[in-house]
Amino acid sequence: AAWTILALRVLPSHGHFLYDEAYFYHQAVTLAQHPALPAYGPPISGTDPTAFTPGGALYVVLSVPFFFVTDPRAGVMWLIVLSALGVWWLDRAFKTYGIAPETRVFVIAIMTWTGWHAREVDRIWNTHIFWGLPAAMLAVTLLLLRKPAAQSWMLMSVFGALCALAVQAHLGGGLAVAACVFLLLSGNIENRWSLRRWLPFALVVCLLYLPYIVVECTHGFQNLHWMASSHAFTRWNQAAATTGSLAPFSYLSVFPGS
Numbered sequence: 001a002a003w004t005i006l007a008l009r010v011l012p013s014h015g016h017f018l019y020d021e022a023y024f025y026h027q028a029v030t031l032a033q034h035p036a037l038p039a040y041g042p043p044i045s046g047t048d049p050t051a052f053t054p055g056g057a058l059y060v061v062l063s064v065p066f067f068f069v070t071d072p073r074a075g076v077m078w079l080i081v082l083s084a085l086g087v088w089w090l091d092r093a094f095k096t097y098g099i100a101p102e103t104r105v106f107v108i109a110i111m112t113w114t115g116w117h118a119r120e121v122d123r124i125w126n127t128h129i130f131w132g133l134p135a136a137m138l139a140v141t142l143l144l145l146r147k148p149a150a151q152s153w154m155l156m157s158v159f160g161a162l163c164a165l166a167v168q169a170h171l172g173g174g175l176a177v178a179a180c181v182f183l184l185l186s187g188n189i190e191n192r193w194s195l196r197r198w199l200p201f202a203l204v205v206c207l208l209y210l211p212y213i214v215v216e217c218t219h220g221f222q223n224l225h226w227m228a229s230s231h232a233f234t235r236w237n238q239a240a241a242t243t244g245s246l247a248p249f250s251y252l253s254v255f256p257g258s
Contacts, residue, residue: 003112004084007121011080012073015122024124025072027059032066037208039215041168042126044227051226055168055212057161058126075124079131086132086139087111093139096146111135129169134176137162141180145187149197156197160204168208 015021024042031038038056061082065074087108094104115121115131140159144152163180166173185192216223 001084003116004080007080007116008077011122012076015073015076017072017123020125021072021123024059024062024126025075028062028075028124029066029070031059031063037211039211040223042170044171044230047226047230049226051223051230053168053171054216054223054227055164055209057165057208058129058169061129061165061169062124072124076122079124079128080121082129082133083115083131083135086135090135090139090142093142096143126169127172129165130173130176133162133166133169133173137166137176137180141183144184145189148190149194152197153200156200157204160201161208163201164205164208 017025027038038059041053041056041058044051044053062075062078065078068074090111091104091108094107121128121131137159140155140162144155144159147155159180163177166176
């Protein structure tokens with residue numbers, strides 16, 4: 001709570017506001033002024049012609065504060081609050097497992113501070129939804145591991161919404177989805193493979209992708225074609241793979257090195 005208050009006080013007024021920030025701000029404000037479920041998310045780097053992330057749930061989340069104000073700093077504050085809620089929810093899940101308080105304090109302190117770097121967290125950007133989103137996904141996963149199938153439909157619906165949002169915010173969110181789904185399928189829980197357990201999940205995911213599917217059908221799946229034909233998806237990029245593998249060791253401070 002103390003760190004959240006400090007972040008709310010310092011970061012929004014000292015932030016970056018360049019093209020990317022202006023683009024996400026514009027998309028969120030437009031959605032707040034003209035509510036609708038958007039079909040497309042952010043542009044996908046490395047695609048030519050530019051393809052867009054399938055599904056626009058990111059903009060729905062980013063638009064929430066702009067139903068009340070138009071100050072772009074409110075967008076940063078909203079993301080800071082979401083990050084705190086995600087970590088808090090994970091702590092509640094830990095508590096249901098009877099994890100010792102001192103262990104929870106240690107883990108939550110690590111999760112609260114390690115993702116925060118002034119170069120990265122003072123803006124409205126798609127990947128900043130990941131401050132709190134993976135924590136919330138893991139919290140729901142842990143709670144589901146203790147729920148019988150008959151009582152899990154609400155949590156599975158929430159899990160479906162979080163998974164769809166993760167991928168629609170950034171395609172890299174699929175890694176977090178895969179990790180949490182693996183935990184659910186490998187856990188010792190009742191009917192973990194049953195349709196009854198996974199039906200609410202599938203329905204919510206389909207609902208959040210419905211605007212994209214409708215628009216793509218109307219336009220002959222043009223965006224999907226641009227994604228499939230882009231070198232970002234069709235060519236093995238050894239340099240990118242090497243950089244990504246070394247990043248946890250060479251990029252720990254989120255500082256570029258120079």
